[in-house]
Amino acid sequence: MKFPIHCPACDAEMSVVKLCCSxxxxxVSGHFKFPTLMRLESEEQEFVIQFLMNSGSLKEMANKMGKSxxxxxxxxxxxxxxMKTL
Known part of the structure; x- marks a missing residue:
């Protein structure tokens, strides 16, 4: 399950306010922004993971994805x- 990063009421960006050690x-309390990768959509996160797992080879990714x-x-x-805008 992906963390909600936008408010369900007004769509403003949410922040983490408390971290706890189990x-x-x-x-630790404060206002922390979500890391950039967490702010991406699930399919975008998966694309980044696949990019890394394929050693940055777009040719290999294209073959595995069945796309050009x-x-x-x-x-x-x-x-x-x-990502430049986040």
């Missing part, structure tokens, strides 16, 4: 552009 029960190299390249370019 071992010693230490708590330009299609996979365009997806990567879109993802790069999105």
């Amino acid at each position: 071992s010693c029960e230490t708590e 190299y330009p299609t996979v390249r365009n997806k990567l370019d879109e993802l790069i552009a999105k």
Whole structure:
């Protein structure tokens, strides 16, 4: 299950406000932004994982996904552009 990163009421970006240690029960409070990768959609996260698992080979990804190299390249370019705005 993906963490909600946008408010269900107003769609504003949410933040983490408390972290807890399950071992010693230490708590840290504050306002922390979600890491960039967590702010991506599930399919975008999966694309990044596959990119890493294929050693950054878009050709290999295209073969495994059954898509053309330009299609996979365009997806990567879109993802790069999105990450620059997060």
